[in-house]
Amino acid sequence: MENYTEQDKFLLAVDCIIFGFDKQDLKILLIKRDFEPERGNWSLMGGFLKKNENLDEAANRVLHHLTGLENVYLEQLQTYSALDRDPVERTVSVSYFALINLTEKTKINEDFSAKWFTINEAPSLIFDHNQMVLDAISWLRYSVSTKPIGFELLPEKFTMKQLQSVYEVILGEELDKRNFINKINALDILIKIEEKDRSSSRKGSFLYTFDEVKYKAKVAEGFTFKFMGVK
Amino acid sequence: MENYTEQDKFLLAVDCIIFGFDKQDLKILLIKRDFEPERGNWSLMGGFLKKNENLDEAANRVLHHLTGLENVYLEQLQTYSALDRDPVERTVSVSYFALINLTEKTKINEDFSAKWFTINEAPSLIFDHNQMVLDAISWLRYSVSTKPIGFELLPEKFTMKQLQSVYEVILGEELDKRNFINKINALDILIKIEEKDRSSSRKGSFLYTFDEVKYKAKVAEGFTFKFMGVK
DNA sequence: TTTAATAAATGTATTTTATACACTTAAATA
DNA sequence: TATTTAAGTGTATAAAATACATTTATTAAA
Numbered sequence A, B: 001m002e003n004y005t006e007q008d009k010f011l012l013a014v015d016c017i018i019f020g021f022d023k024q025d026l027k028i029l030l031i032k033r034d035f036e037p038e039r040g041n042w043s044l045m046g047g048f049l050k051k052n053e054n055l056d057e058a059a060n061r062v063l064h065h066l067t068g069l070e071n072v073y074l075e076q077l078q079t080y081s082a083l084d085r086d087p088v089e090r091t092v093s094v095s096y097f098a099l100i101n102l103t104e105k106t107k108i109n110e111d112f113s114a115k116w117f118t119i120n121e122a123p124s125l126i127f128d129h130n131q132m133v134l135d136a137i138s139w140l141r142y143s144v145s146t147k148p149i150g151f152e153l154l155p156e157k158f159t160m161k162q163l164q165s166v167y168e169v170i171l172g173e174e175l176d177k178r179n180f181i182n183k184i185n186a187l188d189i190l191i192k193i194e195e196k197d198r199s200s201s202r203k204g205s206f207l208y209t210f211d212e213v214k215y216k217a218k219v220a221e222g223f224t225f226k227f228m229g230v231k
Numbered sequence C: 001t002t003t004a005a006t007a008a009a010t011g012t013a014t015t016t017t018a019t020a021c022a023c024t025t026a027a028a029t030a
Numbered sequence D: 001t002a003t004t005t006a007a008g009t010g011t012a013t014a015a016a017a018t019a020c021a022t023t024t025a026t027t028a029a030a
Helices: A055-067 A129-146 A160-171 A177-187 A212-220 B055-067 B129-146 B160-171 B177-187 B212-220
Strands: A009-022 A025-032 A045-048 A073-080 A091-100 A115-118 A190-197 A205-210 B009-022 B025-032 B045-048 B073-080 B091-100 B115-118 B190-197 B205-210
Touching: A009 A055, A009 A129, A009 A160, A025 A045, A025 A055, A025 A160, A045 A055, A055 A073, A055 A091, A073 A129, A073 B073, A091 A129, A129 A160, A160 A177, A160 A205, A177 A190, B009 B055, B009 B129, B009 B160, B025 B045, B025 B055, B025 B160, B045 B055, B055 B073, B055 B091, B073 B129, B091 B129, B129 B160, B160 B177, B160 B205, B177 B190
Parallel strands: A009 A091, B009 B091
Antiparallel strands: A009 A025, A009 A045, A009 B009, A025 A115, A073 A091, A190 A205, B009 B025, B009 B045, B025 B115, B073 B091, B190 B205
16 A cells, blocks of 8 residues: 655643642643743643654653643643744644643653743743643633543542532632532532641541542433533 | 754644535545555545644644635644554654535545545545544534634624534434524624525525624633533 | 405513522531 | 530422413414
8 A cells, every 4th residue: 555655743732731739739741941942931742742742741751740740631622823923933732731640750761851830920931832821721720620630630539629629710709608519519520538638727527529430420321521611 | 962862753733623614514635645555545635744844734734735714713633642653654643623614615636535524424534534533523523612703714704504514413403493502692703794694494584694894803802702611 | 445364573470490698517626 | 524626417488390171363264
């Protein structure tokens, strides 16, 4: 069989928008470039696609290289292809968004001079990475309302307060405690553990976990996760 | 400045999932391949990215080549990169979804042996194109509930009945006529024209147009189009 | 010219869901 | 034992979604 010999070929990259949640803040993991162009400037973590892997694998590889983590929540977003987006050479880049639980001591590879930034305090980024981040944030806002991904930003066991904080910081608005708990409980996809987190109060607050098995069973029966109106 | 000389390069393609609406049916435009591999089998319309264009431009070019249309509603969806998705040669493909108003006599280029199929009667497609179509349909279902794109499938002037049919066929459920009209009117983004379509009844039904200016103004003030719960 | 036929146009009551809102409880520390 | 702190809890009201049937405009046939 012949090849498509006449056609142009392109460099293909993946760039990861890595979100983490720390106490009250939504954070993003950025790296400091140590090569030209834009040496010393902040950038998303990325890498070129290799011929023996697909894009998901490339994104996982890049993410693992930086964080040491595997099985991270990772989703393909958009593909960016402006002719001049990379001044060195034409490169088409596929963005991926990753959700990480920061509390379980992720060991960031020091080779990349990576740093977590609160979303509002993040520096300007190289190329079209600012746009990638904006697109990822609006996707995150949508996703958190339609898929049970808030949990991905928390440790396996979490308090209602923590979960509420995740939603508040992503949706950008304060939520009423009682209404929040009522809504979450109505979804019936959490397991209450007979164990308390005592770090935040004398009384202590009960811990919960996401019941993935139950969630999947409900989805199979037609249930759709829907948390709030997308304001 | 140096090049990224060490890196692998790839063929990049776009594939278009072209939706149209005809009376009661949601249709999709497919072409019959006249080259190997898979000669004679049905496929999405696609083409390779060229080095002097970005992906949106490539998708528009491909679409224009097939339909003669410009300014079609076109949206990038997902990028497919399985190693063996094209048996001839490694090709990464970006899917685009297009919405076309069939009633305004689109002149399909006969070179491609293209044909409109009702979604349910569409043949099996080459490569991973079946998956692309499935993904596009679920995106369409979501989009029609959150963006005013139903109009893209209709002529500029349309009846409420036609609009309701578009929603019904996309959402896959029957809607109550009065509730539908009440909801649409509550959105306040249509203009009622003092002109009737008399093709469907003796009484005739009023025509409407989408008021894009008003819609954009409302969006600027914080309005978000939201049509129905995503069932 | 009257009648029959057809699809268009219209409003309200009921149910469901979302929101607003404040006091009590458990536990540790002083 | 009293004080402090955050956790935990329920209900009334408002808003949104749903269910539902009759009248109207027009043409074609009688």
